[in-house]
Amino acid sequence: MTKADLVNAMAEKAGLNKADAEKALKAFTDAVTEALKAGEKVALVGFGTFSVGERAARTGKNPQTGAVIEIAAAKNPKFKAGKALKDAVN
Numbered sequence: 883m884t885k886a887d888l889v890n891a892m893a894e895k896a897g898l899n900k901a902d903a904e905k906a907l908k909a910f911t912d913a914v915t916e917a918l919k920a921g922e923k924v925a926l927v928g929f930g931t932f933s934v935g936e937r938a939a940r941t942g943k944n945p946q947t948g949a950v951i952e953i954a955a956a957k958n959p960k961f962k963a964g965k966a967l968k969d970a971v972n
Contacts (some may be wrong), residue, residue: 928966935960
């Protein structure tokens with residue numbers, strides 16, 4: 883499903899026009915992004931939880947040259963599906 887498909891589905895299910903559905907989707911993604919930047923979790927009961935994971939700095943190898951390189955620590959977004967979503971998929 884593409885973003886356009888999602889906007890169409892949201893518009894149809896919520897009785898909105900496509901422009902309003904796209905604004906709603908953008909507002910949702912912006913709100914989740916801002917919360918994750920602030921280090922907060924976003925929990926949608928029954929759907930799932932968005933959170934931020936941390937990866938420690940580590941040593942790696944360049945596959946072409948075999949040279950040892952340092953990989954910096956990083957934060958990455960995570961999503962854990964809720965029970966209702968898991969049950970619906972299964």
